Amino acid sequence: MPRIAIAWFRRDLRVQDHPALTAAVEEADVVVPVFVLDDRLLALHDGAPNRRWFMRESLVALRDELAARGAALRILRGDSRSVVPALVRETHADAVYVTRDVSGTGRHRDHAVAERLARDGVELHAKRGQYVHEPDELVTGDGAPYRVFTPYARAWLARPRRSPLAAPSRIPGPAEARPDDVPDLGPPTADPALMPDPGEPAARERLHTWVDGGLATYHETRNRLDRQGTSRLSQDLRFGLLSATEVVHAADRPGPGPEAFIRELAWRDFYAQVLWHQLDATTSPFRPAARAMRWRDDREALEAWRDGRTGYPVVDAAMRQLHATGFVPNRARMIVASFLAKDLLIDPRLGEAEFMRHLTDGDPASNDGGWQWSAGTGTDPQPFVRVFNPVLQGTRFDPDGDYVRRWVPELRAIEGAAVHEPWTLQEDVHRATGYPGRIVDHAAARERALAAFAEAGLDRREDDRGRRD
16 A cells, blocks of 8 residues: 655745655655645634735645646645544545644644544654754753843854755655645735735745845845845745745855844744743743833824824834835834834734734744844843934934835925934924824933833843843
């Protein structure tokens, strides 16, 4: 009897450098590739139409890549905990191959599936493939997880990396099988013309363009808002159109640009290992003292921040870019996060949720890690005494105001860096733009934030065990 294996795709919508797929092809005579539109997970992402659209289109590309190699992608819908075991029984499969998932929901799902399969003598083989180093691979000398990035990065860089795997030239699918149709999951709220093309082939083209182009000067351009200084590979890593290992391998060149870029991939792994060891990291502040922080309940200010109507041009430009494109560069993410959590003293979890509604690259571990860093509530946080000045951030990283003028059309007639401080214009000029006034004075808001942090005991640093040093 031929050995039959199921290759279960999730956040790994590619054929290149795919350890689970490669293992299935090497160890079985027939491979049945499947993707499950899990109703439970779809419900969690019901308010994230940009990710749903990008995932759907990337599934179409994956279906075509598999078909070109001889396999027909099955598209099933339902609860994975029952759908996958049912498929195993239908196909008489001997094993299921998957890429490990670090999220709490994913781990509970995989544990339940593995238990059900084991009753029938079928094993769930969970392979690496989502990160450069798995979240449970790196620990401190006393066996504890890392809480500070710098020592983690040293260990991450020192640990040998595996070599990327070539895509299987042929995948032996069931005879006469035909690929399933990929159902429509609805349109994005962002403009598709402003979003990256979905699918592995497009992602691979972006990678090649990046390493041969902007990578060399990444250390100089990564924070510039008025330039395309970042790789734009984040959504490709989020959906596994590219593996983090092959991205590091392609970027591993001499020079400060590649070094800075690879360090950002270490941050991605770092936040994944934080979530692996603390599953409530996405719902609760990492630092114990932050759980008692008194956040303000100001719905009008929150809505102004969401809509890009704060009166601070660089903040508003970033939020409008988010809604229009499903993306904002990391510098802009830090600026708007600092403004919400510190200038407005509004619970950063509300901002984190807003990002997850719109970001095409929305990743629970990375999004939460970035927000908690900016708000000062997480592991290895930005110091509380550091409150981003939105005017200085704008003039430094958008010196001529081009970024603001692109996303805040009311201010396009304002030339140069003056666009970052429209309230300093003559009153009639400012009024004529139709751009709103500031909802808060930054200097006063900073003092208010520092007082609130001190009251909560957050103005003092804590060590890894939550004790103040």
